[in-house]
Amino acid sequence: MIKQTTQKHSRYVGGHVSCAGGIPTSIGRAVGIGANCLQIFSASPRTWAKKPLEELPIDEFLIAHKEANMGPTFTHAVYLVNFASESRAARKKSVDTLIYDLQFDAAIGGSGVVVHLGSHQGRGWEAVRTQVAQEITTILENTPEHSTFLIENSAGQKGKLSSDLSEIRWLLDAVASPRLGWCLDTCHAFAAGYSFGSEDIPPDNIGKNEPRGDLFTQLETYDLFSTLQCIHVNDSKDLFASGRDRHQNIGEGSIPKEWFETLLQRPELKSMSLITEAPGFDGKGPDRENIERIRNLAR
Ligand SMILES: [Zn+2]
Secondary structure (H helix, E strand, O other): OOOOOOOOOOOOEEEEOOOOOOOOHHHHHHHHOOOOOEEEEOOOOOOOOOOOHHHOOHHHHHHHHHHOOOOOEEEEOOOOOOOOOOOHHHHHHHHHHHHHHHHHHHHOOOOOEEEOOOEOOOOOHHHHHHHHHHHHHHHHHOOOOOOOEEEEOOOOOOOEOOOOHHHHHHHHHHHOOOOEEEEEEHHHHHHHOEEOOOOOOOHHHEOOOOOOEEHHHHHHHOOOOOOEEEEEOOEEOOOEOOOOOOEEOOOOOOOOHHHHHHHHOOHHHOOOEEEEOOOOOOOOOOOHHHHHHHHHHHO
16 A cells, blocks of 8 residues: 655645656556646557557556545657648557547546657648647547546647647637636746746847747737646756757756746646656656745745
8 A cells, every 4th residue: 555645735736757667666656756636648658559458457547546645647748749740540549549548547546648749840730720620539438438648738849739838729729628727837937938927138148039928928818717627847968949859857958947937836827737858867867856846936
């Protein structure tokens, strides 16, 4: 039995943890870093291969989850997904893997599957958006009611979908399902050029891309607070508006502390699960130190 030994916290703060040795092991790892919520992969994130769901020790996971008094569990989709691919076969693989992940999400009583939508590879957002919305709709039509698809914002890399929040708004409208929401990654928002604090960024910490303006103004403009379901709290190894996606430990990267505090203390975001995907101070992934730092910033 894995008992949660840490004190009761008013906020859900956790990290992405490994399922090596089977999904129930993730709970012990989450408890070990002082997390009260978590994110996992349903299988290896670098291959399409998945075990049949009925072969997974889901009951054991649910018991461990309950005994540890753990909060929300998010699933992260594989990195190979691309709904904007020109190849029908590639899109079919993306749809199939997400159908599996949403079934997995429903089976484990999860809070959603976080997805990078992929890249249009130079074709442009307008050329691919209808197709992307159709693929998401197909996934939702073929998965249980109690499963959720969460679009993650991207870091502004060339061709990557959903770096711009207007694209997330467009997809939410086009798909029009309460089972579609989104996840805000702080490192990606920063790298994409959204500011979320008042402290100025030193000029030598600003990248070459065009800034996209104030994050909160845009969340209000696009009415995106109510559909946000998770925040990935990561610092950035790269500059503001750099268009690069490399996570850093909290407090060790380019994002000002005041920006984290401003974001995490926003009244609209107080009930949000905060999940870190930081590299870890010993390089082994999200750890107790990163989670404690987030708790201090979020208060
Ligand atoms: Zn993320």
